Amino acid sequence: MDHQDLLAERFELHRTRLNSVAYRMLGSLSEAEDAVQEAWLRLTRTDDASIDDLAAWLTTVVGRICLDMLRSRTSRREDPLLPERLPDPVVTAEPVGPEQQAELADTVGYAMLVVLQQLAPAERLAFVLHDMFAVPFEEIAPVVERSVAATRQLASRGRRRVKDSSVEPDPDPVAQRRAVDAFLSAARGGDADALLSMLAPDLELRNDDGVHPLRVIRGADRVTRQAIGFHRAFGPIEAVPVLVNGAAGILDMTGGKPRALTSYTISGGTVRHFDIISDPERLAALLPADLSA
Template sequence: MNDGDLLADRFEEHRPRLKSVAYRMLGSLAEAEDAVQEAWLRLARTGEDGIDNLGGWLTTVVSRVCLDMLRSRASRREEPLEERLPDPVVLRDGAAGPEQRALAADAVGLALLVVLESLSPAERLAFVLHDLFGLPFDEIAPIVDRSPAAARQLASRARRRVRGAAPEPDAGLVAQRRVVDAFLAAAESGDLEALLTVLDPDMVLRSDAGPGPVRTLRGARRIAGQAMAFHRLTAMHEARPALVNGAAGLVDLVDGRPRAVLGFTIVGGRIAALDILSDPERLARLDLPDFAG
């Protein structure tokens, strides 16, 4: 094995974590893969000589690439909020490769990723690296061209916004699944009161069906009516349980093919947010498990 092969093998050891960092920065699996690939190209050009901590060096490179991508994205946007839902990470029955397991481990829920979209690029980077991956501020500071104290302030501002807009979801997949199953059963039976018991009064529903703005509904009663109407229109659909960003979710199938991914945020035993991705083009690009069997 030559030096290039050894370097490639060492890089592959870090790939799952690097993709996790990039995904949480960008909310896009394809862009995360691009950022990781760029890190590999830079490493291949420079070599490993003089790099004392390869994992740290690669994390810094990926973070800087992501920061540039976020800044470019922000400069193109006229409507920075809710232009799209983040890409969901969807697993079935715990079966996944190392990259999927790394993405799902300590997963960031879709609702939190939506809130991260509202942060400035520097705030998002500081929050993700410190609060989600535990990097110290003296390592974050040079990436955002700030002092450690200023980097700490970026993360602090981001944390306040996140706490106000994305409450901590309930832990425990079994309890989450009970709530999702109750939601599905009530929608299927047309039982409005049963449906309202599992919806938080201030619940938000975000639906991304393709080009154009994300459709947002607020309020349990309004969303309950929409849920029952949707079920009546989609009687031939089949909902399969799935893990969506590490939480209990559903994949909607028609003739065995995924037509929508539903991610639930459950707080206090009720559904606080429901994020639905039904954009056919984006679904086709996701690495979705086979739910047809």
Template sequence: MDDHDFLAERFETHRTQLRAVAYRMLGSLSEADDAVQEAWLRLSRSDSEAIDNLGGWLTTVVGRVCLDMLRSRTSRREEPMDVRLPEPIVSGVDTVDPEHQALLADSVGLALLVVLETLAPAERLAFVLHDMFAVPFEEIAPVVGRTPAATRQLASRARRRIQGSTPVPDADLGRQRVAVDAFLTAARGGDFEALVAVLDPDVVARSDSGTLRPGSVVRGAAAVAGQAITYARLAEVARPALVNGAAGVVEIAGGRALAVMAFTVTGGRIAEINILTDPERLDRLDLTVPNA
């Protein structure tokens, strides 16, 4: 085995964690893979013998690459300014892909990723690297161009926003599924009262339709219930799935995905619904959902 092959083998032992870091930073599996590939290119051009902690070095490199990608995304204004949902990780209800399990090892639900999307790039980096992957602030500081103390403040601001904005989901997946099934049944039947009963009074529903038309945010049980009845036809083609490890659905008609719906169930009621209907992004997803 030559030096290049040996280095590639060492890199592969860190790929899973690097992809997890990049997914939390970018909210996109395809962009995460691009960031990991860029980290490999930078490693292959570096003096690897001078790197004492390869895993730590690669993690900060991926963080730097993701930071640049986030800043570039913002400067080009590629994304809709009102609602942008992260790319969901979808699995069948009974089988979870091992790679998906690794990506979601610390219960990264879609609701958390939605809040991460609202953070400034440097805040997101500080929070993800420190709070999720235990990277010391002294190692993060050079990446964001701040002192360790200032970097700690970035993570603290991000943490406060996340703690105040992300509902804590019920841990019991069966309880989540009961609430989601009740929501779909009520939507199919046009039962407004039953919909309101399964929704948290302060429920938030977001939809991301991509660049063709603006997304939307609907708040409150009555408003969300009314919207669910309006789009009851989608409930007719809903199939159960796991979306970022939580109870969700994929709506498929004519062999094509129309939407992915992620639910956050708290105290037996639905507190948050995130709906991706952007056809371009749906076409890129690996939707391993049973036909029945």
């Protein structure tokens, strides 16, 4: 085995961790893969004998690549015609086997990804690398081109925003599924009182149709009217239970094609967030083969 093959073998040992870093940073599965591939290319152009800790080197390189991608993305969003998007989901059919359970254990919650999108690029990098992957501030500081003290402040600001905006979901998947099924049943039956009883007063519904800017509906009353009106207008949907980043979700397969994917954040037995991707083309590209048709 030549040196390049040995280097590739060493790199593969770290790929899963690097993909996790990039996915949390970018919220895009394809861009995360691109960032990790770019890290490999940079490694091949570097004298690896000078690298003391390959895992740390690769993590900071992926972080730097993701930071550049986020800054470029933010710059493009100055175009008001560019639609905002929800992060890419990791969708799994139910039930899951032991191997899939192990994979999902390392998956960041979808609600957390949505919150991370709201951080400034440097805040996001400092928070993700330090709080999620235990990278020392001394190694993050050169990436964000700040002092160590300033980098600590970036992570602290990100941490506060995450704490203020995020919701800790109920850990029991059975309880999550029970709450989702109850919501769907009440919506189908037009039972407004039942819906209001299971929705948090300040909940948000976010809908990404891939065409328009992200639509956000706030408040239990408005979401209740929306849900009942939808089912009255379109009738019952073919709701396939799925896991979205490890939490209970629903895939609308009415007509035999994926029409919408809904991720539910259930906390304290009530629905706190709905995140809906209703772009069929995007769903077809993201869903695993056993769910896409």
